Amino acid sequence: MTVKNIGILCSGGDSPGMNCAIRAVVRTAISRGIQVTGIKRGYAGLLRGEFMQMNLSSVGNIIQRGGTILQTSRSPEFQKVEFRKKAVDILRAQHIDGLIIIGGDGSFNGAMALWKEHQFPVVGIPGTIDNDISNTEYTIGFxxxxxxxxxxxxxxxxxxxxxxxxxxxxxxxxxxxxxxxxxxxxxxxxxxxxxxxxxxxxxxxxxxxxxxxxxxxxxxxxxxxxxxxxxxxxxxxxxxxxxxxxxxxxxxxxxxRGGSPVADDRFIASQMGNMAVEALLGGNVPSVTVVQKGKVLMTDLANCTTKADHNYxxxxxxxxxxxx
Amino acid sequence: MTVKNIGILCSGGDSPGMNCAIRAVVRTAISRGIQVTGIKRGYAGLLRGEFMQMNLSSVGNIIQRGGTILQTSRSPEFQKVEFRKKAVDILRAQHIDGLIIIGGDGSFNGAMALWKEHQFPVVGIPGTIDNDISNTEYTIGFxxxxxxxxxxxxxxxxxxxxxxxxxxxxxxxxxxxxxxxxxxxxxxxxxxxxxxxxxxxxxxxxxxxxxxxxxxxxxxxxxxxxxxxxxxxxxxxxxxxxxxxxxxxxxxxxxxRGGSPVADDRFIASQMGNMAVEALLGGNVPSVTVVQKGKVLMTDLANCTTKADHNYxxxxxxxxxxxx
Amino acid sequence: MTVKNIGILCSGGDSPGMNCAIRAVVRTAISRGIQVTGIKRGYAGLLRGEFMQMNLSSVGNIIQRGGTILQTSRSPEFQKVEFRKKAVDILRAQHIDGLIIIGGDGSFNGAMALWKEHQFPVVGIPGTIDNDISNTEYTIGFxxxxxxxxxxxxxxxxxxxxxxxxxxxxxxxxxxxxxxxxxxxxxxxxxxxxxxxxxxxxxxxxxxxxxxxxxxxxxxxxxxxxxxxxxxxxxxxxxxxxxxxxxxxxxxxxxxRGGSPVADDRFIASQMGNMAVEALLGGNVPSVTVVQKGKVLMTDLANCTTKADHNYxxxxxxxxxxxx
Amino acid sequence: MTVKNIGILCSGGDSPGMNCAIRAVVRTAISRGIQVTGIKRGYAGLLRGEFMQMNLSSVGNIIQRGGTILQTSRSPEFQKVEFRKKAVDILRAQHIDGLIIIGGDGSFNGAMALWKEHQFPVVGIPGTIDNDISNTEYTIGFxxxxxxxxxxxxxxxxxxxxxxxxxxxxxxxxxxxxxxxxxxxxxxxxxxxxxxxxxxxxxxxxxxxxxxxxxxxxxxxxxxxxxxxxxxxxxxxxxxxxxxxxxxxxxxxxxxRGGSPVADDRFIASQMGNMAVEALLGGNVPSVTVVQKGKVLMTDLANCTTKADHNYxxxxxxxxxxxx
Structure with a gap:
């Protein structure tokens, strides 16, 4: 199935550089002729149907801004199977056929469940200041x-x-x-x-x-x-x-947690946003962008659904x- | 009596810009052919005889540095008349014939006592982030x-x-x-x-x-x-x-409390350090540098020995x- | 004549803190039940009718941003009497009955002409990094x-x-x-x-x-x-x-010219924006907000239509x- | 031959983080019971015998400072064999038996010649904002x-x-x-x-x-x-x-070129300084600290004596x- 409309959301704690990743997702998608739908306030906003159409202007002048223009939240509901079912129904009604999640290991668990339970194509981007996700040397905001x-x-x-x-x-x-x-x-x-x-x-x-x-x-x-x-x-x-x-x-x-993202957060987030779109379009799902041996690349999402304190x-x- | 050797100390909490004031004192004094003796760790250091001769190099490359190269402290002893007597004896033995004190209203009280009890020439420079000294619109570090x-x-x-x-x-x-x-x-x-x-x-x-x-x-x-x-x-x-x-x-x-001083702290401290020396040399003691109606000028030290919450x-x- | 709808524009070079002034104008006006119309790109935008209705959200989260959300420009046309006539016609058609101009001495000259030629109520706010306007100790951005x-x-x-x-x-x-x-x-x-x-x-x-x-x-x-x-x-x-x-x-x-405004630019711009609205509402026109003896206050606009290199x-x- | 006294110099353009490397060299050496001699102003200072004994205080409070406390220079003389001979004589007279050079590919060429012509033990640390040295993904200051x-x-x-x-x-x-x-x-x-x-x-x-x-x-x-x-x-x-x-x-x-070094420059320089000492003590010379696949490690100095524009x-x- 080809992806024509990508949903994107932030989940869990915010971290500086999330906006760079959002920007890279939107710009890469548009350059490939794909639509992007912003989902506000994470999984909670998804369940409430808080959507906004993203275009080049939506992500203009945000590369240097802390926080996330999509806002974020924690959603206890999303841990329940019936709410994930509802989320997928909402996504499909909105004609969203792929989802990019920026967040930590907990958020990736939710994404993994969407895939396992509904084969909904998902790609993760690690965003947390804690740098504590397994199998990646870096997380956006660190x-x-x-x-x-x-x-x-x-x-x-x-x-x-x-x-x-x-x-x-x-x-x-x-x-x-x-x-x-x-x-x-x-x-x-x-x-x-x-x-x-x-x-x-x-x-x-x-x-x-x-x-x-x-x-x-x-x-x-x-x-x-x-x-x-x-x-x-x-x-x-x-x-x-x-x-x-x-x-x-x-x-x-x-x-x-706040402030204008420093160089590496901008740079790695830009690469990750770009690669996440390519992965979705190429059917490489469920996957996640990681840093390994100093390079940004894709790995199986299952590798990043646990915490690890391995990097320093x-x-x-x-x-x-x-x-x- | 002509002043030939100025002692300078910081007292109470440190604040960014104290180094600019020290630098201005040393450079102004040297340009006038006067010696400057740095006294470390405030009144406590004075009582222990912690002196260092200041020259142009002592104050090189410090204008942008937070904290104070002379360090500072609070000295409960100095509130007692016998220790102030001892302090003056030490100053005179060191051939210091005028004292500049950078600090808050408490420090100025100590200075005032030196004047009242021993006619020791003193000039205050208000340095505290709190901006809470009577009769000045500004204190260094605010x-x-x-x-x-x-x-x-x-x-x-x-x-x-x-x-x-x-x-x-x-x-x-x-x-x-x-x-x-x-x-x-x-x-x-x-x-x-x-x-x-x-x-x-x-x-x-x-x-x-x-x-x-x-x-x-x-x-x-x-x-x-x-x-x-x-x-x-x-x-x-x-x-x-x-x-x-x-x-x-x-x-x-x-x-x-820390960090490189911003423009106004550097600028006002530079003026105050300069004026403090001129006041000492001109016999305008006991006095204190203040900001009134937006300008740095001298006033009687007695005007600045109490707290006031008047500026904002x-x-x-x-x-x-x-x-x- | 009571002012019910204030126009606001930036003119000449931009300077950090202009957004704080815009924000203060909008919030003060709204708290007084007055409308504010933003005019984009200075006098040039005024002549092209580039208006935007301002509300509390228009000025949300801009206090810390460099540049100006209204943008600015230089307008050679506005130096001609016939274009100023046209500008006033446009303003009146838009039901704007008072104008706040953030800019330098040149921009204030244009404002002065609007008043002299058409009795259009104007208030200036000095905004330029150069700090070179007569009769004010400070200009926003310096x-x-x-x-x-x-x-x-x-x-x-x-x-x-x-x-x-x-x-x-x-x-x-x-x-x-x-x-x-x-x-x-x-x-x-x-x-x-x-x-x-x-x-x-x-x-x-x-x-x-x-x-x-x-x-x-x-x-x-x-x-x-x-x-x-x-x-x-x-x-x-x-x-x-x-x-x-x-x-x-x-x-x-x-x-x-850029960057997040430092404390004083935010603080003085906030006062000036607030006072400019009060001056317009109180019929104190043509006037300009200035800093004199360290305080923000109003003076006659005619005092600020020339350059001066007096402050430092x-x-x-x-x-x-x-x-x- | 065991190394007991390490010489250290900066050469070529300065870059932020050089002080962190110097600090790490001094602290690592002292923790291993080895002396460190600072050489001022690069190869030129070496030829003039500008030495300073380094101790823990010499490198106190410098980790956050831009530039280099040892200063640096370019030395055309050092490209000549007779001056390199003279340099080694001076080093040996000073009882320095190993040399750490912080600089770019040109500086490493000089170091390589010291090794080839005199078997003088040398270790390089790449320090240049240009990030243009072959076989390393990173250079201090970039x-x-x-x-x-x-x-x-x-x-x-x-x-x-x-x-x-x-x-x-x-x-x-x-x-x-x-x-x-x-x-x-x-x-x-x-x-x-x-x-x-x-x-x-x-x-x-x-x-x-x-x-x-x-x-x-x-x-x-x-x-x-x-x-x-x-x-x-x-x-x-x-x-x-x-x-x-x-x-x-x-x-x-x-x-x-200036300013307080950001996190990675401090972090990588600290690792490099530490490893450079270990390499000298372990007889792993001539060598150079590099970043490869995201990790700091040692390689042969000969790998880093040319420029390369490979990293971005x-x-x-x-x-x-x-x-x-």
Whole structure:
């Protein structure tokens, strides 16, 4: 069956660069004579029939914008088989014959179900700042989130240094270590606490004190948020109560999700959007665009429906060597 | 008595642009044939005799750097008369015959005491991101903190809009309204909660809901931190528990203190550093550099030893009109 | 006559913050129950009848955007009396009974003629990066242009320092000294060449060589573009041919016109847009919003129809003292 | 022979991230108990014996700084065999028994000669914004230069759009296409002119006019500088003289070389500095750190002594598809 009208939606958390992917999908499709229908607010919007016809103007001047013009949401309903049936009925009524989903592993699970249950052609594009999807080295938004966090830590270093202070800087990424490790290496952090690390407060304090003895004016400890944001406050209290060490806390939070996408997010998203359309048109479904060995390419969607924390773990040793 | 050797120190919280003031002091003094002695870590460092001779190279390539190369601290000891006596003895032993203090109203109180108790010539330069010193329209660091907060809110707006969410964004400034009001107007915030506002949760929820009814995709509420940081969490809980309204919290925190100073902080600090030296040399002490009617000029130090929240309060009405 | 429908246009060069002024005009007017008609592409678009009805959504999410959503242009036709007659006919046919013009002194001349020839109520808002309009200390866009130039010079300093080089950095502003002086002071430039300065190459070379002798690793010379951009190349050639001194040239150019407006451009533009509407509604015409003694207020439009280079000239001495 | 004292220098053009590599070299070496001697101003400084002992403090707080603390230069003398002999004598007299060179293919040629003529152990680290060295997908500084150019083009787009204009934006990279192609894709440029492209002015004009006919408000054409900077002016003149099309020119120039390094430049430079030390200590010489298939690894230095324009050429088609 030939695809003549592609639906596109964003699902789950937003990430910078999603607009670049949308733009690339629309432009590639139009250059191939194919229609594109934007679906607002993810699977939830799909179930409510929130469609908008996309043309070249719809994606004009958006390449540099954070967030997503299609908006996004999480849809608990879509986890139920009857709502997925309804979604496919709506798509077919709208004459949409292929669907591109920009999101994370959860969103890809929903897409996979559409294919398995209804043979509805789907292609995924990995979009999440967490960089935690199996079988891809990169997810759209990761480098922008890292860059935002780096610039924030650079600022915090100014004030930490001016006051000879210790800072616990908590970065996003839930159970993924990627943001914490990359930010830690890139800012010369004195310590990095990974999501599942049981915090060794004694070692932390020893490291800080050794730095001070050596003449360091400040210490920055990058804390991966882990399952629940705010663990930095717990660490702060232990340092204070048990070791009489004053540490300041900075939770970087949602500033890491927004902002104009940096070069790689624009560049990789542009390639992915382009390839996703080609995959749909070529019948290469269900599939997903990934980065492997530094290149953007297609793989089976089934490879990307689980989380994995594989991309930066290998750099733990480097982080430690450089933080002496 | 002619001044031949100027001491300079930073005191209290650091703020972006302090380095520009230090640079201007050193360069102006040297162009006038006067020595400058840097005193590290504020009054505390003075009491420990932490001096460094300043020359043109000491202040080379620092105009664009956040924080302060002299570092800063708070010194409870300095509030006692015997330690101020000791400080003057140390200054005189070091042949320092005039002192420039970059800091806030508290630091100026210490300086005033040096003058009153020992006739030690002092000149203040207002440096704090809070913009809360009486009789000056500006304090060094304010605009950089505002700019950093604005860029953070712009980012948060991306993600708020993509998810149709409400955000409580807490900005620094303790009891000062200045940062909150300027950031609120400059980001088109839907609401601004000032430091001493008793929060009217019902009104807040009504405003948010009216915005949604009108088609707004997101709401940003700027929260001035007030005496204790973290009040946004309290508001969040009330909105959730009493009104079933989900709001996200972002505490901008210490990123607002660091970073390369923006134009006005560099420009005003450069003028202030220059004038402070001229005042010391001209015997115009005790005095302080201020901004009045848009111009940098000198006034009596006694005018600036209290806090005031006078600079942006008049813009509350503007903020409300533009946030409809 | 009561104003019920306000026309708004941008004219001349664009500047960052124009969107904030447009937003403030629309929101203030709507809060007062008044209609706003956007006129695209300045006076030229007015003559072609390019109108768009403005509502709250038209100005949603634009406060942070560079350029102007109404676009702008220069219109030679509008300098002729018969075309101004035609413009007023068009405005009246459109039931527009007051006009807000965002632009420079040239645009204000056109507005003044509309008033004089047809008693058409007009209010000006000064918008140009050049900060060169008589009787106002500020024009919207100036600080963003300065900030962009400062960040560019900070970057150039990195490479200049790494190579021990001299750079001629040409900034915008035509015959206005304001950008060059503020950027020069804020970047610690070794020299600033103002628009009408006859370049003293010998002195320039002596200054550079004295810096080198003193251990300076690099020299940055800020060159105001003056009437014709590119004079830095001429200076470069003379330095090379007559003094065997290699200098690199960087023409910052149009990057200074764009970008997200910095805090003050947003803040002042918001006040000006608000006041401009109040002036029109209050019959205070022909008038213009200005900054005087650090405050935004209204003055007679006739005060702002000429250029003036008055705002930063007084800082030449400061620049020289600090560049030793 | 065991290496106990590593010399390190930067050579050729500076690039952002060089400081991160220096920092990683120093910290890795010290953690292994090895000395590091910094050599200032490249091969020229080596010949003049400009050495500085490096310790942890030497590389404190430099990870975020553009340029290179060791400075750099081009040394025509070093192309002669007798001066290389002299250099090795100086190195040995200084008890330096291994050399790390951060630079481009030219610098690596010099390093290769040191090895071939004197068996002096050398390791290269590719540092140039041009990304034009054979057998590596990445060179330190490339992404920062690209990011700086992207942000500049985003700004120019604001003003281009506000005036409905065409801009020729010239980016650095000499004969390399990499910056131009990546910037072009990432900014949605309407056209990209590669270094060796013979400009087809007719096609350029047709493309611009087709865009206008389709409702585009502005056109951005990215021009790779090629062998001599300034070719945009030639194109501008032809467009004006032969096609009566007004285009503005922006030469981004040296702002692309400076600035705080973005995430990948910090991250890759940190890995490369670390690996370079390990290679020297392990006797893996002459070698060079490269990126292949997305990973940092070592290869024979001989593989990287020539230029190649291989890394982004494959994206020309993508650029064309997305610029319709």
């Amino acid at each position: 480098n922008t989130a890292v860059q935002t966090a780096i610039e924030a830590v650079d600022r915090i270093r100014d004030t930490a240094h001016s006051h000879a202070r210790t800072f616990l800087v908590e970065v996003m990424g839930r159970n993924s270590s990627a943001i914490a490790l990359k930010v830690g290496v890139c800012t010369g952090a004195e310590n990095i606490l990974l999501p599942h690390d049981k915090v060794n407060h004694q070692k932390l304090v020893d490291d800080i004190n050794r730095g001070i003895a050596r003449g360091k004016e400040s210490s920055i400890i990058i804390v991966a948020e882990g399952p629940v944001a705010g663990r930095s406050y717990d660490i702060q209290h232990v340092l204070k109560d048990m070791y009489h060490l004053d540490a300041h806390v900075a939770i970087l939070g949602h500033i890491q 773990i290998e750099y733990s040793g480097l982080a430690e060597t450089l933080s002496i | 605009n950089t903190a505002v700019q950093t907060a604005i860029e953070a809110v712009d980012r948060i707006r991306d993600t708020a809009h993509s998810h149709a969410r409400t955000f409580l964004v807490e900005v620094m400034g303790r009891n000062s309204s200045a940062i909150a009001l300027k950031v609120g107007v400059c980001t088109g915030a839907e609401n601004i909660l000032l430091p001493h506002d008793k929060v009217n949760h019902q009104k807040l929820v009504d405003d948010i809901n009216r915005g949604i009814a009108r088609g707004k995709e997101s709401s940003i509420i700027i929260v001035a931190e007030g005496p204790v940081a973290g009040r946004s969490y309290d508001i969040q809980h009330v909105l959730k528990d009493m009104y079933h309204l989900d709001a996200h919290v972002a505490i901008l925190g210490h990123i607002q 309060i008049e813009y509350s009405g503007l903020a409300e009109t533009l946030s409809i | 600080n963003t242009a300065v900030q962009t130039a400062i960040e560019a010079v900070d970057r150039i300093r990195d490479t200049a320092h790494s190579h021990a080089r001299t750079f001629l950095v040409e900034v915008m502003g035509r015959n206005s000294s304001a950008i060059a002086l503020k950027v020069g002071v804020c970047t610690g430039a070794e020299n600033i060449l103002l628009p009408h300065d006859k370049v003293n190459h010998q002195k320039l070379v002596d200054d550079i060589n004295r810096g080198i002798a003193r251990g300076k690793e690099s020299s940055i010379i800020i060159v105001a573009e003056g009437p014709v951009a590119g004079r830095s190349y001429d200076i470069q050639h003379v330095l090379k041919d007559m003094y065997h001194l290699d200098a690199h040239v960087a023409i910052l150019g149009h990057i200074q 000239i007084e800082y030449s001495g400061l620049a020289e003292t600090l560049s030793i | 992404n920062t230069a690209v990011q700086t150019a992207i942000e500049a083009v985003d700004r120019i787009r604001d003003t281009a759009h506000s005036h409905a204009r065409t801009f020729l934006v010239e980016v650095m990279g000499r004969n390399s296409s990499a910056i131009a192609l990546k910037v072009g894709v990432c900014t949605g440029a309407e056209n990209i002119l590669l270094p060796h492209d013979k400009v087809n002015h007719q096609k350029l004009v047709d493309d611009i006019n087709r865009g206008i006919a389709r409702g585009k408000e502005s056109s951005i054409i990215i021009v790779a500088e090629g062998p001599v900077a300034g070719r945009s002016y030639d194109i501008q003149h032809v467009l004006k003289d032969m096609y009566h099309l007004d285009a503005h020119v922006a030469i981004l120039g040296h702002i692309q 050429i494959e994206y020309s088609g993508l650029a064309e598809t997305l610029s319709i």
